[in-house]
Amino acid sequence: xxxxxxxxxxxLLGSLTSACAHGxxxxxxxxxxxxxxxxxxxxxxxxxxxxxxxxEIVSDSSESGSCPFATSYPDVPxxxxxxxxxxxxxxxxxxxxxxxxxTGSGGAGGRELNISHQFLVASGDVLxxxxxxxxxxxxxxxxxxxxxxxxGKAGAYRTTLGLVADGSRDAFxxxxxxxxxxxxxxxxxxxxDKFSDPDTRDAALYDMxxxxxxGLRVHFDRGDVGxxxxxxxxxxxxxxxxxxxxxxFGKRAQRQTVSPSRSLDLGAPHIPAPAVPTHTASxxxxxxxxxxxxxxxxxxxxxxxxxxxxxxxxxxxxxxRVTFFAVGQNVAAHxxxxxxxxxxxxxxxxxxxxxxxxTRLSSQQVASQLGRTSAAIKAATGKTPTLFRPxxxxxxxxxxxxxxxxxxxxxxxxxxxxxxxxxxxxxxVITKAQPNDVVLLHDIHATSVAAVPEILRTLTARxxxxxxxxxxxxxx
Numbered sequence: 001x002x003x004x005x006x007x008x009x010x011x012l013l014g015s016l017t018s019a020c021a022h023g024x025x026x027x028x029x030x031x032x033x034x035x036x037x038x039x040x041x042x043x044x045x046x047x048x049x050x051x052x053x054x055x056e057i058v059s060d061s062s063e064s065g066s067c068p069f070a071t072s073y074p075d076v077p078x079x080x081x082x083x084x085x086x087x088x089x090x091x092x093x094x095x096x097x098x099x100x101x102x103t104g105s106g107g108a109g110g111r112e113l114n115i116s117h118q119f120l121v122a123s124g125d126v127l128x129x130x131x132x133x134x135x136x137x138x139x140x141x142x143x144x145x146x147x148x149x150x151x152g153k154a155g156a157y158r159t160t161l162g163l164v165a166d167g168s169r170d171a172f173x174x175x176x177x178x179x180x181x182x183x184x185x186x187x188x189x190x191x192x193d194k195f196s197d198p199d200t201r202d203a204a205l206y207d208m209x210x211x212x213x214x215g216l217r218v219h220f221d222r223g224d225v226g227x228x229x230x231x232x233x234x235x236x237x238x239x240x241x242x243x244x245x246x247x248x249f250g251k252r253a254q255r256q257t258v259s260p261s262r263s264l265d266l267g268a269p270h271i272p273a274p275a276v277p278t279h280t281a282s283x284x285x286x287x288x289x290x291x292x293x294x295x296x297x298x299x300x301x302x303x304x305x306x307x308x309x310x311x312x313x314x315x316x317x318x319x320x321r322v323t324f325f326a327v328g329q330n331v332a333a334h335x336x337x338x339x340x341x342x343x344x345x346x347x348x349x350x351x352x353x354x355x356x357x358x359t360r361l362s363s364q365q366v367a368s369q370l371g372r373t374s375a376a377i378k379a380a381t382g383k384t385p386t387l388f389r390p391x392x393x394x395x396x397x398x399x400x401x402x403x404x405x406x407x408x409x410x411x412x413x414x415x416x417x418x419x420x421x422x423x424x425x426x427x428x429v430i431t432k433a434q435p436n437d438v439v440l441l442h443d444i445h446a447t448s449v450a451a452v453p454e455i456l457r458t459l460t461a462r463x464x465x466x467x468x469x470x471x472x473x474x475x476x
Contacts, residue, residue: 028251047119049333052264054271056305057333058087060094061355061443062417067394069097069113070301070355072329077126079150081157086131086148090115097137109182113134116329116354120209123138123260125152125267127251134356140166143232144221146206151249152266154422158249160208163216173201185230194225202217210257211410214239223459276336278398279316281345287465289475293435294465296472297455298387298410299443300351303337303342305329311449312344318456320466321345324443325389325408328353332366335380342381347468350374350405359394366402374405389470396465407470410440414450425451430458436476438469 049055051475056076061070073086077148107389120128127150136141149158164172173195181188195201207219220233239254246254287294302308302324315322324341326348331338342348352358352369361369370388378384388405395407412432416425425448429439441448456466467475 012319024155034122035387042203047122047260049074049119049122050335052119052122054268054274055331055333058083059301059330060158061328061391061442062443063392063413063440063442064415064417065394067098068111068392068393068394069115070391071115072327073115073131074119074333076122076127076150076264077207077268077271078152078155078159082127082129082148082150086129087159089146090131093133093135095134098309100137103179111139112357114354114356117304118392121253121257121260122264123256124252124263125265125420126256127152127259127264127266128253128404130207130209141275142220145219147209149249149253150266151252152264153252154249155267155462159202159206161205161252163247163250164207164245165247170443172237172242174239179235179237180233183226183230183233186226186233186391191225210254211236212258214243214254214258215364216242216254247252273332274305276340277309277312277316277344278455279312279344280341281303281321281343282319284407284469285321285345286465287467287471289436289465289467289472292465293463294467294472294475295433295435295459296438296467296469297441297452298349298389298408298438299323299428299441300325300449301327301330301355302443303334303341304444305334305337307446307449308337308341308443309335311443312340312346312444312451314449314452314456315346315466316344318460318466320456321347321468321471322466323347323349323387323408323469325349325351325387326373326377327351327355328369330377331380331465333372335376338380342383347387347470348381348383348385349408349469350377350385352391353386355391357392357394358390358399358440359396361398363398363402364400365394370403370405378391394422403466408438411437413446414439414441415449416442416451420445420447422447422450422454426454426458429455433459433464434456435464436472 002463056075059072059076064067071090075083075091115131115133118130121472122128128192130147132143132145151158168288177191177195180186194204205225208215211217215236215238217234217236222228222232225233299322303326324346338348350370350373358366374385387408389408391411414425414428433439443449
């Protein structure tokens with residue numbers, strides 16, 4: 001169905017709910033917010049990723065409801081070994097998900113994979129990252145989290161247990177067992193078995209991070225140390241107790257979490273300065289889409305380095321205007337690119353914080369996903385978005401009622417997430433697009449960006465004007 005017949009859907013509005021979804025005493029990992037809310041009065045400090053020089057967010061996603069996945073992890077100059085570890089884990093999970101749920105005509109069977117990232121500390125010579133995973137093809141609730149650590153002083157990737165000194169690990173494990181043994185659903189004998197074997201012990205200790213007051217919080221996913229019905233378990237060891245047990249790196253990680261320095265230096269020999277275009281729009285778009293052929297190119301999932309910068313340069317050469325549907329965690333990392341998009345006359349829309357299927361979330365979680373992203377966009381550009389694109393095009397009554405933003409779908413799906421071929425992507429747009437269509441592309445893929453010059457050149461020659469979604473809607 002073409003966009004001009006879908007335009008009434010853009011006008012569906014609802015009431016905005018400002019509440020955010022948080023758990024109770026020991027909340028589990030939640031893919032709804034891309035991080036596990038802390039239950040103690042001293043949660044980890046917030047890290048501003050835009051201050052990390054040379055940061056790139058490695059993202060991948062589908063826009064297919066039959067194969068819904070979205071993954072992201074950070075690539076920080078100097079921490080190549082840690083990046084490689086995250087890359088290996090993410091690609092392994094994604095390959096398993098796609099082979100089991102996205103082959104043939106059966107699709108993913110209503111399942112979803114979402115892997116998002118959160119910085120725990122990025123200060124001095126210490127980097128800590130948590131990856132939060134929702135894998136609905138896995139057993140149980142599919143929720144899990146893992147933390148990754150980098151020691152810039154030693155130039156080495158550290159596992160979570162590397163925070164604890166070798167000679168103190170027995171005392172550390174004994175303290176964990178002591179806090180866990182009397183909890184409902186935890187069997188003391190089974191706990192002894194799990195922690196007595198170094199392999200099973202190390203496998204269970206994969207999510208550890210410091211609180212803002214220097215304590216060490218250890219999280220166990222559902223079923224790790226007790227029966228699944230007991231849910232996830234979290235143990236927090238106070239600063240006074242944990243400090244003598246920490247390794248030299250652990251003490252630096254603790255110190256940089258409690259009192260972060262102003263910069264991060266992991267010893268990278270060269271940190272490239274990101275190229276941010278400075279194109280400025282010349283006046284408002286005056287194309288009358290009732291009289292001329294218009295088309296709205298839309299780009300999801302960014303901004304991305306360096307792809308978005310390259311795309312902005314292509315668009316400026318043809319004075320084309322487009323709509324970017326940005327993911328909040330990427331906006332937080334690269335607000336300079338969002339500002340460059342707005343300055344060049346493009347429209348910024350909301351694509352959620354970390355790309356979950358919004359129809360699987362509560363009203364409060366939907367409001368949090370969209371509200372956080374809109375706030376990040378406004379902080380970067382000074383303007384609150386009015387449109388949102390639901391990940392996978394999945395929208396229902398609950399989603400619409402949780403936001404005042406207007407949902408925007410598409411007419412032409414290039415499937416550029418699946419086909420990393422610039423010629424094929426360009427050919428799809430050129431052969432399928434009709435006047436007043438909304439076209440779906442992604443600026444996180446270099447191959448999609450490489451397809452844009454041919455799209456602009458060919459359709460311009462055919463008399464098309466490239467406009468934003470809001471301009472298209474307003475002039476029809």
